[in-house]
Every structure is written in structure tokens, then in C-alpha cells.
Amino acid sequence: MSAVITRRTVLAAGTASLLAAPWVARAQANTLRIGMQSILSGPIALLGTSSRNALMMEQDRINAAGGFLGRQIEIVYRDSKGQPQEAARIARELVNSSGCELLIDAEASSASFAVQEVVRSLDVACIHTNSETSSLTADPKIRAPTAFRVARQGVHDAVAGSIYLAEYASAKKLNKWATCSPDYAYGRDTTAQYLQFFKQFKPDLEVITEAWPKLGQPDFTEVITKLIQAKPQALFTLLYAGDLSAFVNQGNIYALFAQMAVATPNVDYPVLAAIKNLPAGIQSATRYLETFPDTPANKEWGQAYFKKWNERPTNWSWQNTVAMQFYEQAIKKANALDGKALAAALSGMRIYTPFGVDGTITMRDDHTTIGYAIGWGQTIPKEPFIVDVKAADWGKIIELETEWKKQQRYI
Amino acid sequence: MKGNRRSGTRETAIAAVALLIVLVVPFVHRSPAFEDFVIRLSSMALFATSLNLLVGNTGMVSFGHGMFYGLGAYAFALMMQMTELSLPVAAMLAVLFTTVAALCVGAICVRLSTDYFAFITLAFQMLIYSVIISWQSLTGGDQGLRGGLPRREIFGFDLASQLHLYQCCAVVAVLGLLALRHISASPFGQTLRMIRDNESRTGFLGVVLWRARLWAFTIAGGFAGLGGVLAALFVSGAYPELADWPNSGQAIFAVMLGGINSFLGPVLGAAILLALNDAVARVTEYQGLVLGIVILIFALGLRRGVLDFLRVAWSKDSQ
Numbered sequence: 001m002s003a004v005i006t007r008r009t010v011l012a013a014g015t016a017s018l019l020a021a022p023w024v025a026r027a028q029a030n031t032l033r034i035g036m037q038s039i040l041s042g043p044i045a046l047l048g049t050s051s052r053n054a055l056m057m058e059q060d061r062i063n064a065a066g067g068f069l070g071r072q073i074e075i076v077y078r079d080s081k082g083q084p085q086e087a088a089r090i091a092r093e094l095v096n097s098s099g100c101e102l103l104i105d106a107e108a109s110s111a112s113f114a115v116q117e118v119v120r121s122l123d124v125a126c127i128h129t130n131s132e133t134s135s136l137t138a139d140p141k142i143r144a145p146t147a148f149r150v151a152r153q154g155v156h157d158a159v160a161g162s163i164y165l166a167e168y169a170s171a172k173k174l175n176k177w178a179t180c181s182p183d184y185a186y187g188r189d190t191t192a193q194y195l196q197f198f199k200q201f202k203p204d205l206e207v208i209t210e211a212w213p214k215l216g217q218p219d220f221t222e223v224i225t226k227l228i229q230a231k232p233q234a235l236f237t238l239l240y241a242g243d244l245s246a247f248v249n250q251g252n253i254y255a256l257f258a259q260m261a262v263a264t265p266n267v268d269y270p271v272l273a274a275i276k277n278l279p280a281g282i283q284s285a286t287r288y289l290e291t292f293p294d295t296p297a298n299k300e301w302g303q304a305y306f307k308k309w310n311e312r313p314t315n316w317s318w319q320n321t322v323a324m325q326f327y328e329q330a331i332k333k334a335n336a337l338d339g340k341a342l343a344a345a346l347s348g349m350r351i352y353t354p355f356g357v358d359g360t361i362t363m364r365d366d367h368t369t370i371g372y373a374i375g376w377g378q379t380i381p382k383e384p385f386i387v388d389v390k391a392a393d394w395g396k397i398i399e400l401e402t403e404w405k406k407q408q409r410y411i
Numbered sequence: 412m413k414g415n416r417r418s419g420t421r422e423t424a425i426a427a428v429a430l431l432i433v434l435v436v437p438f439v440h441r442s443p444a445f446e447d448f449v450i451r452l453s454s455m456a457l458f459a460t461s462l463n464l465l466v467g468n469t470g471m472v473s474f475g476h477g478m479f480y481g482l483g484a485y486a487f488a489l490m491m492q493m494t495e496l497s498l499p500v501a502a503m504l505a506v507l508f509t510t511v512a513a514l515c516v517g518a519i520c521v522r523l524s525t526d527y528f529a530f531i532t533l534a535f536q537m538l539i540y541s542v543i544i545s546w547q548s549l550t551g552g553d554q555g556l557r558g559g560l561p562r563r564e565i566f567g568f569d570l571a572s573q574l575h576l577y578q579c580c581a582v583v584a585v586l587g588l589l590a591l592r593h594i595s596a597s598p599f600g601q602t603l604r605m606i607r608d609n610e611s612r613t614g615f616l617g618v619v620l621w622r623a624r625l626w627a628f629t630i631a632g633g634f635a636g637l638g639g640v641l642a643a644l645f646v647s648g649a650y651p652e653l654a655d656w657p658n659s660g661q662a663i664f665a666v667m668l669g670g671i672n673s674f675l676g677p678v679l680g681a682a683i684l685l686a687l688n689d690a691v692a693r694v695t696e697y698q699g700l701v702l703g704i705v706i707l708i709f710a711l712g713l714r715r716g717v718l719d720f721l722r723v724a725w726s727k728d729s730q
Binding site for chain 2: 017040041044079081082083084085086087088090092093095096097098108113114116117118120121135139141142184185188
């Protein structure tokens, strides 16, 4: 046989290599894809973009350290617009056609419940990073074997907030309270939950008026005048994001903050940035604060985020970061990527992270995190914006959470 | 009549062949993405085609058709969660419930002329949507019905399995579309088209206009409810967005994209809309912008739906 390479051979070889190219490329790249879905457009796109920013930083960090199981990772981002039906479709699509082997569900509550059902049927590992609705993991009927939550949980915040506010109200002799929360399930349920615990710690508490503005309401005049006319000693509000900054800005015009004490658990850096004159002395929880926990690691992460994105991180940013840290540890421990193995590794896992109140966060057996930083302090108009932060007592939080779970017949 | 019967047999044969192809595909090549697409298309096709019974056949533009889709989904999901009924019984009862709801809403709406009819259907949809949002103890409010659907087996099929759900949805959709086709081709369907073309003349012929319209509205509502049942199966729950007005808008888009004068137009429109949505969602976050441009191209460029456009082009060529 002659060793002459004919034109035909070249053509055949060329065609064969062209056909094989994608498979070869895939085998060489061998990238591990992680699906992330969230609200990336519309009025609360901040939920998704600040989550995505944090995940992009984590991707760089993890890849620089060698990836997961020796494979570089690539996070695939999808916008669900917060619609549950679309969220369910995207979760399936990420796994079934985009080849994602792990999921980060950065959806708000209702869509995360839709994703939960998809995860249940696909058996893939999923971490919910933004849904704070307690029942997602607390209710054994809703909890899914391979789905976990790395985020604040409504009931934890309610217990911690109520204990702090009860002490504050007793010290300042504030008995007559008003509430002002968004008029939908989150606002109504969570206000009721806060009040339930609040009354438990301060039985002489009296709620003299309630205001329920609509989500995204541009003009709060009627709400503000109603609150001022009722003459409460203090106001509790669950307004958040753009609604909260609009409320504070408009409340300033009516000198609302001089007429009553105000408490809110929902102050985040972007809200602070959008408020023109932040009144001093608002009792506020820390959703994310560079100075709480006051450790070099936390400050360093906050500064790195600010440097990269030219804006400050949100509560959602740290939650997504911690989710990747949990994946990292669990994959190392399980030495596998399948849902069951990772679920076994994640249950009960404790990791070192800057966002834990004692430098660690634990994934409890009921698939939700504990030990993350919850603190309450008071606002000042300039950096660091919230001072005198008191850390919540996790022993007390878990004790009351267990009581609440029994009431709900979850345990 | 004979011609009718013959075309009826032909359509049944076409439906059987289409169903056979769809059912055979997974045995040749399993593609979860394709199967998900068909499941969603089944639901959307029934929804859009039932709307076209009103828009294309009767000339009644309903902006509130999504309420029946949402009601079907909620009725079915609630029955699955709260009762011990088997899946087929719950599905049938959900369709029945939606049909009765459509009869009640229709009784008030159908006597109104076109613009007012469109407005009042939209108003009813907003009413139903508000009830779903406010009745938290039953519907879960804006969080939707959570906790999944239990007992999803039906005659040995486990609908929690994607393949079985795919097969079930394909069969239900083809049978549903065939039924709608028969209704549309029947003398009753002819009467509806007569009303659309000239209602005064139809009235003079002795047809009681409001009764025929009410029937059409009720039947369309029932089939939209069936679409809602499939949607609830796909998302394992029910969410207020299913009953919200943008969902009605989706059905209207599907009808306009596919063509109002062809029976399969809305099915094609639904397929285009879903495929576009999936493709665009992969590439950009500006989905609304891209979809809007595509719809503008269809509206200004083709000036009718795809199937209608092709039919007109075809008949011009053959002349």
C-alpha cells in the first residue's frame, strides 16, 4: 500500500474530524455546568443580579482553586421573570437540555416552590438561595430529598426581631404600635408572625393601626397620613427594596420619623443608597452588613464585591456565596455529584464562612441553614449606616422555632 | 352531509397518525427537552384553540379566557390535594367545574356587543384573579398552591414520570383538538361562523344569537379548563399567574401568530410562541423586546397568521 495521501483521504479525514469535533471538544472541556435561575428583569431584578454577581465571583474563585472534582465550573444563568410556570420549565430545561448537573435556585418564594416540585421529580441536587418562606423546608410534605435552603428563614428573623424589639419597646416604654407592610402573602403572613412572637415577649403590646400599601405603590401619602393621624408610639414595617426607600423618602417630607419610633428588618445596602436622608435611630436588622459580623473576612469579601461591581452586596449576594461554599465542601466530602450522595453529605454539614455569627454556618437535617448572622442595631446617616449591632441568640431562636413547628404540626 | 362525514373520517385518520408519530418518538430517541415542549404545547394548544372557537369562529374577542385556564388548574390541583378522588375523576370534575363557571360568566357577557364583551370578560378575569389572590386559606394567595400533586397514577401510568406525562398529555390534547374540530365543522360551528359574518341575517333566519354564543363560550371555557389541568400537571401545582390577564394575552398572541381562519393555526401559533420564548430566554434577558419585534413582524409583514398566510399564498400559486 502506498503511503500517498490522496485528496479523498484528506476530505474523508476532514469530514470525520468535523463531525467528531463537538464530541471531542466536549470531552476535552469536560466543564461542570451549574444552572442558576432567578428574576433578572423587571422591578425586582436586583434579586437576581446581586445573586448573579456573587456567583460569578465564586465561579472565578472555585475555578482558580481547581474546580469541582478536577472539572472547571460554568454557571448558566436564566431569567424566569419570577413566574412559577416559567421557573418550573427553566429548572427542567437547565437539567434536561443544558446539561447542568447542579442547581442554584435563586428565585423568590412562589417560583421556588415550583422549582421544588421539579427537583423532587429529577432527583438532582438543588440549593434554594433566596426564598425565606419557612414552609419550603420546615413542612415535611413540601421538603424535597435533594433540595436545600441556604438563606434566611422567616421564622428565624421573626423570633430574633421580636426579642430585640420587645426589649427595646420595654426600655423605651413603647406600647402603642402601628404596622405598615406590603399587601400580599409575605407581608401579611410575616407581620402576623412577628406580632405573635412580639406579644409573647411583651404582653401589653397594642397594635392601634395597620396600613397595607400595594407592592410597588409609587405614592405613600395616604399611608403616611393615616399613620401620623393614629399617633402610635412606634411603627413596625416590612416594606422592602424600592418600596422601603420610597416610603422613607416620602416619610421624611412629613417628618414621620420625628413623630414615632420606627423598626424594620429589611434594610439592605441598595435601600440605604436610595434613601436621600437616612433618619438616625431607626431600629433595623442587618440583612447584609460589612461590619457585622465584625471580622476581617467579612469586610474583605464586602470590599472585593464593591471593587468588582461598583455597588455594595445585598443579602442575596452572601446567601448565594454560601450556597457555593456548601456545594464545594459537600462535593469534596461525597466525591460525587449525584443528588442522593450530595444530600447525604449536606445534611448536618458545618462550614467555615464569613457570614456565620461565629464564623460557621450549619446545614441542619431539615435542609435549612442555621447560625448565620442576624443582628439588630440602629441607623445613622453615614457609614457604616447601622451601629450598636446586637447579635441574636441562636439558642432562643431554635427553641421558639421548634415550638412554632409543633404548632404548625410539622413535627 | 356525506362530504362532512368523509372529511370527519379523514380528520380522525390525520389525528391518529399525528398521535402515533408523537407517541413513537420517545422510543426512537429520548429527548427530555422535546418531551417537556410537547407537554407544554398540549396545554397551550388546547387553550389557544378553544379561544379561537370564540375569536375565529364566532367573532367574539375574549380578553379573559385565561380565567378558565386558571380555574381548571386550581380546581384540579385543589381536588387532588384535598380529596381522595382519582386523577381522571378529578380532571373531569375540574373540566366540569370550569364549564359551569364559563356558563355563568357567559350568561352575563354574551349579550354585549364586541367592545363591551371584550371589556367585561377582562373584568371577570380580574375578579377571578383577585379572588385567587385574596382567598389565601384556600388558594395560597400569591404564593400559589404548594406541596405538589399527590397520587398521580392513572390506569397503571405514573404521571410523575416524564414519559408517561408526555404520553398522557399528547393523547388528551389530540382528542381534545379532534373534539374541537368536530364542533367547529358541525352545523353548530357553521351557525357560529354565520353569526360572525352577519349576525342580523343569522337572527332573521331564526337562530337565537345569544344562545349559540353562550354555547360557544361555555364549550371554549371547558376546553380551556382542560388545558389548565395539563398545565397544573406540568408545574405540579397552580399559581395565580395562570389566571392572570397576560396569560389571556399569550393565547391571543398564539391565535394571531398562527392564523384565526385555520383550525390548526392556534396550535402552530402556540408552538411558535413557546419555541420563541425558550430560544430567546437562552440568549437574552430582553425577552419582551425580542418577542414584541417578532410579533410586529408578523402583524405588519404577513398581516395575518402563518397558516392563513400560507393558505392564501398557496391558493394564489395554484391559480
